[in-house]
Amino acid sequence: MAVTFSDLHTEQGLKTLEEHLAGNSYISGDQLSLDDVKVYAAVLEKPGDGFPNASKWYDSIASHLAKCFPGKAVGVRVGGGVAPSEEAPQTEAPAARADDDGIDLFADETEDERKAAEEREAAKKDTKKPKESGKSSVLLEVKPWDDETDMKKLEEAVRSVQMPGLTWGASKLVPVGYGIKKLTIMMTIVDDLVSVDNLIEDHLTSEPNNEYIQSVDIVAFNKI
Template structure:
């Protein structure tokens, strides 16, 4: 009876002690976690922990894997589109190459037929000369040379007639008269200058190949206005320098003249 009471007191003492009986399991789990830090703990590792205290798997890698799969799909689609474009370019290049080969083949065939057609008369000429040599004497050979001269004279006459006909046809064709359109800025001395009289003086300049057009007054500043007038000139008859010299003769009214625009018609 005394022994039983001693045993119960020992269990009570042991129960009162704060002992961590699961520490080896936690140490093993911590070791496995640090060894596989790049991925979630496997089921074998988490199984070492007591029930109710197992760690939940992390979703970080799953989300990263999902993002990587999406990027891979995007790159595959881009490569497929690029491949389709390359196939289309190659098909166009093949078609162009085939067209070029056909044209080259046609050009190679066409010159081959022309010399053969021209070569026939050359081969027939010696036969004719041989026949003439059999039937005629040396005097007849001299006549053959004379016929060549006559042929040359006939060809020269035909050539000259064609040249004369071309010259006559060209002479009948109307020649193109080169004209230009000018926009002139005529500036007075001051704001007191009579612009109506200034324009009258400018239009009084008359030349063969000169035609005056519309005009207007454009403000310059400080009450001064310039005369802007258009004209059409024949390039072979009227020059800009000559026109400016004739207009600036009215020096009492005109200070200067500028060519604002010059266009060929």
């Protein structure tokens, strides 16, 4: 640039720009150039009525940028350099080429905007991720009606109860006395899916399983 403009957000800086544009249509003369876009990006807002030349120049550059980016007069990258913008940041846009002067203009995504976009994506993933429910290991004690109860069929009746979140484990017969044995059996449950109380009342000790099962007690209940 032939002229260096500093502090374009101050009245003195705008005065320097106004004086320069008094004899020029654009920063570097009579043709739009890279310098115009850089200076435009450095001006915080359109100069007021006290700067007619700068105001007319500002409108001209804004109009030119609007042709490349309708509704997006924002910070641009020009020929490898980045011109800062005080306008609201926009997401990155494809390159656009001005019809007459061959300047490539790109909308720049700010660091804050990229960070916000990453946080939104992370939030979406969190909401889509299924919540992991806790599990428990439960030891049940299943008692028959008497010594004539078929314990094999009793165990089959217990294991016949199937539902989401319920997995039956190891079992064994334990002598009680007078020829009577009880069944002890392990099971693993997903806490949010299986209620042990309901399992016992609604399935194990109700028809048809109550033909073999007299009662069921919880011997141990441990969170996994």
